[in-house]
Amino acid sequence: MTPTLSDRLAAHVLAGARSLGLPDDDAALTPTALAAHGDFQTNLAFRLAKARGENPRALAERFLAALPNDPALVASATVAGPGFINFKVTEAALAADVGARLGDDLGAPRPGVGKTLVIDFSSPNVAKRMHIGHLRSTIIGHALDGMFRFLGWRVIADNHIGDWGTQFGKLIVGWDRWRDDAAFAADPIGELQRIYQRFGEIEDPDGELATASRVATARLQAGDPELRALWRRFVDASMVEFDAVYARLGVRFDAVLGESAYEAALAGIVEKLLADGLAEVSDGAVVVRLTADDGPGLGEAPFLVRKADGAALYGTTDLATVDHRLATWAPDLIAYVTDMRQQLHFRQLFAVCRRRGIQVPFQHVGFGLLRLPGGKTASTKSGVVLNLVDVLDEAVARARAVVDQRSDTLSEDERAAIAETVGVAALKYQDLSQNPQSDIVFDWDKSLALDGNTAPYLLYAHARCRSVLRRAGDAAPGPVVLVDPSERELAMSVARTPDVIRQAAAAWRPNLLCDHLYGTTQAFSRFWERCRVVGDDVPADVTASRLTLVTATATSLRTGLGLLGIRALDRM
């Protein structure tokens, strides 16, 4: 592995701070906003000057003088404006860096080696079709999974399926009365969904249905073999469909443990909380009372772990799940990727875990709602449902129309495969490229767009890279020599990719990686317009250099897209 240019410059800056007698552990190093200011800048002089009440410009001048001499790395270092220190790295250092990033691991440092992350995402409910609202958790979670693994973490992607609860009583009752076996055989989830909806719509003036449903739920949870078998059928049928969607999205899990897996542990959790004095009985229910000391606003609402009727709640299940994860994987960090509406729940959950003596840090990655134009939320409740598979199909159909128009020399099979990849990638990238915490407006034309800052743009650039590498034939890659400005810009972007992956993971924000890959692609497109790689009029050493640069670009794009769950194409 090779430290990145910014790692090396940060060390350079911190060495300067030490020799100035002002040791620090943050070099405040960032890429410059404008190329005219160099490659990187440090704003450390501002911070140090503020702490010491000095003039920042004067301190920056002293700082500059105190920097070590490193002519191999630093081409120039200058003080600018009120106290910025701008660095330009040498052509040789940049060229060498590009040459070190040709493998799939990008030669990147792996600071996560030895650490384990459990990340909980997707978590659909059994007997309901996945809709567009499930997309965010699934693909943001998967992208975080990919980025952390890239950084060396052992990652356990855990799909916490909603396979337990009162909805099964309703399903069982409805199944007995209204099921259509042929419909179930043809489309299991569709039939289960129909039964469930009918249960909600039908008149039940005497509460007869409600009673039957409660009885069925109780029998199921008591282990009635017949109902258990029926429940298993519902779960299995749902999982078949979920797995098909995951395969299509390219999403993987290390563990698929539904809520039912924790059923046996729930009573013990509640008893222990009571015995330890952490929980109390209140209005017949069992609650953990938190205070403002547990976190802002947490003193208001208690955390419910058992209802007055004796049933456990999702919070109880979540506590049992934490116990299981700690015992099974001994993680260093546990993360949950859910929509922001569950923020309070997780803050409470984490606080209760801390009270139970659990030291492991938790992270709730809350993302914004997906809404439709006009402000409606896309949910079963509002009656506006966009089935995920239907959206994927439409995305692929739109991609296919473009493939047929642009790539008419390719075979039918190739075109179908390309359209599938491009369509699904476009939908995923559209989501991933936005800040998770922002609400998303789903609009068919925007969400499935194939032009502009979209996955197809990145995939196309990668395909061009592969194309020229195929054409290079026997010509071998060689040392990088940066001649054209577009080459330097591209090289710098490629060199920064490992830094960006680290930052994106640390911020739990895949969109930072999307932004960077888009920038790399823009740089590549400009390079492509200006610089020929192979040809009779291109000197051999220039071809060799550019083949290395193109290889590094292709690797950076392929690896970066791969972390986002998007497979790069060699042709399109």
Place this chain on the structure above:
RNA sequence: GCCCCCAUAGUUCAGUGGAUAGAACAGAGGAUUCCUAAUCCUCAGACGCGGGUUCGAUUCCCGCUGGGGGUGCCA
């Protein structure tokens, strides 16, 4: 009531207390004897309002307005 989130160009979105706030789409105009034009180049266009902290605020704090979400027995 209380708590949380959001407000950037016509639209959809980026933006780490830092230098001239970036893209895309839509709009106007250009580029292809040559490695994939699903491309590139040019033009035009924005930080809700009022205070505060700071050398410096779209960013942090307070208030206001507008929108969304949550809030003891759903998840």
